[in-house]
Amino acid sequence: MEALGARRGLLISAAVVVALVVALFVWNQEQALVIGVLTGSAYGLVALGLVLVYKSSGVFNFAQGEFGGVALVTLYLLHGNGIPYGLAVVGALLAAILVGVLAEFIVVRPLFEAPRVTLLVASAGVALLAIAIQVWFFDSQGRSIAKAFNRTDRLTVLDVQIADQRLWLIATLVLLAVVLGLFFTRSDLGLAVVGASQEPTATELVGISVRRLSTFTWALAALLGGLAAVIAVPHNASFTPGVMTSVYLIPAFTAAVLGGMTSLPGAIVGGVLVGILQSVATSAPIFQDGGALAIPGTPGTLIVFVVLVAVLVVKPSGLLGKVA
Amino acid sequence: MTRRLVIMLLPLAVVAAACGQKSGVAGTDAAASEDSGAPAATAAPITAAPPVAPAASAAPAAAATTAAPGATAAPAAAATTAAPGATAAPGTTLSSTPVTGSVAESTGATTGTEAAPASTAPAAPVGPYEAGDNDTAGVTDADIVIGIHAPVTGASPIPQTSFDTGKDIYWQFLAANVPDQLFGRSVRVVFRDDEFNPQKAVQVCREMVEGEGAFLLVGAGGADQITACAQYAAENDIPYLSAGVNEGGLEDLSTYFATSLTYAEQAPLIVDQLSSAGATEIGLVVADTPSFDDAYEALQAAVEEAGLTIAYETRINKTAGEAEQLSVVQQLKNVNATAVVLLSSPLVFIGLSNQGVNQGFTPTWIGPGVTSGLNAVTNFGCPGVDTGTFFNPTPQMDVIDTLDPQFTAAYAEFGGGTAADDIGVGLWSLNKLLAMMFEATGPELGRAAFMNTLVTSPGFDNGIYSPVVFTADDHFGGTGAHLLDADCAIKQYTTAEQFVEVG
Numbered sequence: 001m002e003a004l005g006a007r008r009g010l011l012i013s014a015a016v017v018v019a020l021v022v023a024l025f026v027w028n029q030e031q032a033l034v035i036g037v038l039t040g041s042a043y044g045l046v047a048l049g050l051v052l053v054y055k056s057s058g059v060f061n062f063a064q065g066e067f068g069g070v071a072l073v074t075l076y077l078l079h080g081n082g083i084p085y086g087l088a089v090v091g092a093l094l095a096a097i098l099v100g101v102l103a104e105f106i107v108v109r110p111l112f113e114a115p116r117v118t119l120l121v122a123s124a125g126v127a128l129l130a131i132a133i134q135v136w137f138f139d140s141q142g143r144s145i146a147k148a149f150n151r152t153d154r155l156t157v158l159d160v161q162i163a164d165q166r167l168w169l170i171a172t173l174v175l176l177a178v179v180l181g182l183f184f185t186r187s188d189l190g191l192a193v194v195g196a197s198q199e200p201t202a203t204e205l206v207g208i209s210v211r212r213l214s215t216f217t218w219a220l221a222a223l224l225g226g227l228a229a230v231i232a233v234p235h236n237a238s239f240t241p242g243v244m245t246s247v248y249l250i251p252a253f254t255a256a257v258l259g260g261m262t263s264l265p266g267a268i269v270g271g272v273l274v275g276i277l278q279s280v281a282t283s284a285p286i287f288q289d290g291g292a293l294a295i296p297g298t299p300g301t302l303i304v305f306v307v308l309v310a311v312l313v314v315k316p317s318g319l320l321g322k323v324a
Numbered sequence: 325m326t327r328r329l330v331i332m333l334l335p336l337a338v339v340a341a342a343c344g345q346k347s348g349v350a351g352t353d354a355a356a357s358e359d360s361g362a363p364a365a366t367a368a369p370i371t372a373a374p375p376v377a378p379a380a381s382a383a384p385a386a387a388a389t390t391a392a393p394g395a396t397a398a399p400a401a402a403a404t405t406a407a408p409g410a411t412a413a414p415g416t417t418l419s420s421t422p423v424t425g426s427v428a429e430s431t432g433a434t435t436g437t438e439a440a441p442a443s444t445a446p447a448a449p450v451g452p453y454e455a456g457d458n459d460t461a462g463v464t465d466a467d468i469v470i471g472i473h474a475p476v477t478g479a480s481p482i483p484q485t486s487f488d489t490g491k492d493i494y495w496q497f498l499a500a501n502v503p504d505q506l507f508g509r510s511v512r513v514v515f516r517d518d519e520f521n522p523q524k525a526v527q528v529c530r531e532m533v534e535g536e537g538a539f540l541l542v543g544a545g546g547a548d549q550i551t552a553c554a555q556y557a558a559e560n561d562i563p564y565l566s567a568g569v570n571e572g573g574l575e576d577l578s579t580y581f582a583t584s585l586t587y588a589e590q591a592p593l594i595v596d597q598l599s600s601a602g603a604t605e606i607g608l609v610v611a612d613t614p615s616f617d618d619a620y621e622a623l624q625a626a627v628e629e630a631g632l633t634i635a636y637e638t639r640i641n642k643t644a645g646e647a648e649q650l651s652v653v654q655q656l657k658n659v660n661a662t663a664v665v666l667l668s669s670p671l672v673f674i675g676l677s678n679q680g681v682n683q684g685f686t687p688t689w690i691g692p693g694v695t696s697g698l699n700a701v702t703n704f705g706c707p708g709v710d711t712g713t714f715f716n717p718t719p720q721m722d723v724i725d726t727l728d729p730q731f732t733a734a735y736a737e738f739g740g741g742t743a744a745d746d747i748g749v750g751l752w753s754l755n756k757l758l759a760m761m762f763e764a765t766g767p768e769l770g771r772a773a774f775m776n777t778l779v780t781s782p783g784f785d786n787g788i789y790s791p792v793v794f795t796a797d798d799h800f801g802g803t804g805a806h807l808l809d810a811d812c813a814i815k816q817y818t819t820a821e822q823f824v825e826v827g
Contacts, residue, residue: 031654039647140477140484142674142704152682160654161683236646237678238704240671247645278647282638283655300648301641 009260013269013319020276027286032279034160040275041166041173042232046244046252047259047267048176049224054261056197056217058116062123063103064252065244066130067222068229071096072239073134075230076145085148093226099130100222104215112211127245134241142240145233165235172231173268176224180264193217251278254308260321269319277303449765451776452796453578456561459770462539467510468762468769471532472751473553474544475520475695483700483747484517487544489739490748491515494755497734506759507767513755514538518549520669525549526556533562539771542566542754545695547587547615548642554580563775565758567694567717567750568802570615575800579771581778583757583792584717585802585826587619587667590692591626593715593805593824597690598632598663605635607661607687609652609676611668612639619692623665635659640676642669649675650683657685666691670701678708686711697808699746699816706812715805717789718749719819727788727822728752746817753788760784790823 024030046064053061074095078088107122149164156162184190196203196210203210228248233239255274259266281287281299311318462469472491476484495511514536516528525546532538541557543550543566550566551573557564558577568586585593598606606627610620620639627634636659641648653676656664664687666673673696677689689712695701697714699721705712721744724731731752735744761784762769765777783793783801790804804825808817 031658032651035647035650035654039645039650042646135477141700142671144704144706153684159658163682232646235682236675237681237706237708238674246643251645251647275647278645279651282648282651300644300651 009263009266009317009320013266016273016319017269020273024276024280027280027284029280029284031158031160032276032283034157034162035279036274036276037170037272038160038162038166038275039278040255040272041169042228042248042271043251043255043274044268044271045169045173045176045224045228045232046248047255047271048173048180048264049221049228050252050256051259051261051264051267052180052217052221052224054256055264056193057108057119057214058197059108059119059123060116060253061221062120062245062249063126063130064123064221064225065249066127066242067096067100067225068227068233068244068248069130069134069242070099071226072145072229072233072244073137073241075234076143076239079146085146089148089230092230093223096222096226096229097219100218100220100225101215103222104218108214108218109211112214131242131245138241140241142238144238147234147237148231163235165231169231169235172227176227177265177268184264189216251275251304254304254311256318257308258311258318260318263318263320266318266320274304274307277307449773449776449780451772451780453772453775453779455770455772458561459772461533461771462537463509463769465508467512468506469512469514469536469538470540470542470758471514471516471529471536471538472542472544473516473518473525473528473532473549475546475549476517477519483745485742486700486745486747487515487751489742490745490751492755493734493738493748494752494759496738497730498759500737506762507769509762509769511755511759511762518546518553520546520549522548522552525553529553529556533560538562539769540565540758540774542758543569544750544754548613550574551615561771563771563778565754568800569694570618571800572618573615577799579775580799581775581794582800582802583754584694584789585692585715585805586800587616587692588622589800589802589826590715590805591619591622592826593807594623594665594690594692595626595630595632597713597807598627598665599630601663601688603663603688604633605659605661605663606632607656607659607664608634608637609640609656609664609666609668610638611642611672613642616667619667623667627665635661640668640672642672644668644672644675646675646679649679652676653679653683653685656680656687657683661687663688663690666696667693668696670696670698670705673712674701674705674709676708677705677710677712681708688713690714692805694750697817702810702812702815702817706810706815709810710812712810713820714808714817715824716808717802717805718746718753719788719806719822720808720817721746721749722816723819723822724749724788728756749788753786756786757784757789757792760786790825 021033024033046068049064049067050061053059053064071092075088075092078091079085083091103126107126108119111119111122147165149168152163153161154164155167184194192203192208193213193216196208196213200210203213225244229244232248233243251274252271255270256267257270258273259268259270278300281303286293287299474487476487491513492511495513498505499510514532516532518525518528529541532541540563541553543553543564545567547569550569554564554566554574554577558579561579563579563581564577565581565583568582568584568589571586571588574580574582608623608627610616610623624634624637636655638652638655640652644652649672657680666676666689668676673689680686689709691714693714694716696712697716701709701712719727731749732744734752735742735748761774761777764781764784765774778794779796779799781794783791785791790802792801793803794801804823806819807821807824809820811818
């Protein structure tokens with residue numbers, strides 16, 4: 001029965017994607033497809049971390065973006081002080097993991113038995129604290145940040161240039177999807193994490209520490225947030241404190257809900273779909289003033305919320321998830 | 325704007341013809357004015373006097389005492405006379421002939437001569453404003469409190485330290501060099517971050533008025549925040565000044581005054597630049613806030629009137645994300661836009677321009693804007709912003725020493741080791757303008773008297789802004805702007821053109 005449901009979800013997802021692609025070509029908006037993949041990959045990466053924490057603990061982690069914020073600041077500081085870029089990236093990811101572990105120890109663990117909504121609020125508090133610390137150090141100012149790869153014209157698809165930094169992002173996303181998929185279905189540790197999220201008491205009874213699994217999960221989620229930040233943001237040449245929360249978190253949440261809060265592939269599909277929708281809403285005449293589906297205000301932003309609400313109302317489990 | 329210029333230039337031409345002077349040139353023959361007495365009359369434009377022209381401080385007294393009702397303006401005297409004598413008296417004929425004050429400036433300050441004593445100050449000006457219950461709130465015999473708000477956080481990369489340091493450098497300089505300039509008062513500046521949020525702006529403005537006792541309020545940037553706070557100020561009869569932003573939502577506010585060209589007023593300047601640069605296919609990108617509706621329409625009209633083609637136009641989210649920025653850039657690239665007229669927050673400008681670089685698309689980004697022309701933008705917006713060019717009320721650091729030699733010296737003396745920057749230029753200029761307004765109001769400073777002074781004075785010229793001229797019916801006082809060019813080689817803006825006037 002479960003397999004049947006999953007297959008139906010896959011079919012629906014495939015149908016949605018195909019319909020969207022056809023519509024984009026019909027509307028002469030095929031570039032939105034490329035732009036959506038490029039920008040949606042970052043959303044997908046952040047969404048992966050959200051899904052991971054939700055899968056393991058049922059918590060909507062509002063601090064997910066700021067794990068990346070910490071990584072960005074660390075990358076900026078390390079590279080700015082002469083550390084080679086590769087080492088600086090490693091240092092940035094370690095910093096993100098450290099913050100994830102600290103958040104789990106200091107905030108999540110004491111509230112382990114508390115209602116999930118309490119943890120949700122606590123995670124928002126972690127995000128706000130992280131932003132405040134960044135502002136404290138950086139005076140709210142933006143900072144230039146170097147890219148790992150500077151070439152911007154290696155590949156052009158439908159007249160949209162795809163920079164090397166973007167290719168790195170997409171490759172990372174695909175690789176992570178495969179690795180995490182295998183991890184949660186084939187490895188003991190991955191299965192233990194899934195088991196702990198579904199039957200925590202039974203997991204404890206067989207001798208697995210649910211709390212240690214929680215620490216591991218938060219560290220992994222922080223790593224994903226850090227990866228999203230150090231790959232996606234430098235492409236834009238600069239960052240400001242809180243950018244991961246203000247720019248990436250809401251689309252990533254929408255992506256996670258759209259894909260199904262429990263589905264890792266769903267997070268990636270959702271991220272790309274949100275990116276495409278934002279792009280289409282921004283550029284397609286049909287959504288502009290005078291168009292048949294004119295959306296008042298700024299369609300690119302509004303459509304994210306429309307999709308979020310629509311999915312929650314119509315199909316709370318999302319495209320590939322079980323229960324949202 | 326053309327009508328205003330004609331009104332300004334007519335009396336100047338008459339007087340220039342009578343005196344044998346060239347219009348628009350700051351006269352240096354103050355002595356002649358003093359000798360003759362009468363020409364230094366009531367409607368002289370108010371130029372950069374405090375503290376830069378203390379040597380001429382005798383002149384305003386003479387002007388005040390010799391002013392005859394009905395006398396006409398004397399622009400030559402204006403350059404050297406200080407404000408008090410220039411305040412319009414009842415029954416006088418006002419003319420608007422502001423002249424540049426930079427010549428007078430260079431002669432001042434070093435002499436150490438004190439300003440005109442309070443006894444020579446003018447009577448409180450008469451005008452449409454009547455004193456209310458809190459008319460003198462924020463003013464004592466010892467000091468005046470000014471409240472300034474700006475989006476230090478949010479969507480404008482304005483360095484907090486620059487504001488903290490720069491907000492009262494001018495007042496310290498004034499107190500040290502010409503302590504009696506404001507009739508024995510010092511000025512205390514209160515600053516708050518409005519977080520690029522209109523609701524927060526109203527909150528901090530209320531705090532500055534009710535908690536800190538601000539006499540007047542100043543908005544340093546951010547159209548929506550300025551509009552929100554100006555509306556609060558108008559409801560409470562509090563003078564509110566800002567650089568020119570939108571007109572909609574502000575035009576009916578009796579206590580609001582724009583000290584530079586509004587965005588809509590800058591539209592012809594922008595189009596002139598586009599025409600002279602040979603731009604043909606124009607993109608128009610304006611942030612989607614109601615505050616920018618008037619500017620959007622003005623820019624559309626100006627571009628079309630100039631015979632240029634708007635190849636792509638859109639309203640973009642105030643805080644547009646990556647997908648929206650890249651989509652807009654792609655649309656602009658698709659239509660081969662050679663120039664993009666942009667009115668947005670600095671962060672959106674930085675995002676769009678860098679997305680453009682990633683797409684191999686580097687048009688000229690041109691627009692009005694107080695914050696997009698700051699060096700904070702080039703500091704972290706390069707390389708994308710390299711083709712940015714913006715009109716600004718103040719020039720950049722490369723020419724400030726020419727326009728006002730005291731600025732850098734004052735920073736060295738009162739900056740506490742902080743290097744002077746362009747935010748400091750903006751604050752210095754604004755405070756210098758306010759000092760002229762306070763002095764023109766006279767010792768009996770109240771909110772109504774202050775605003776009456778603004779609408780009855782022939783204009784204020786601090787030598788850094790283009791002259792500022794208000795009337796009872798027109799509170800948008802700007803007459804020109806400076807054109808700034810981004811240069812990513814030095815990560816700074818440079819001044820491409822100074823005092824670009826409309827028309």
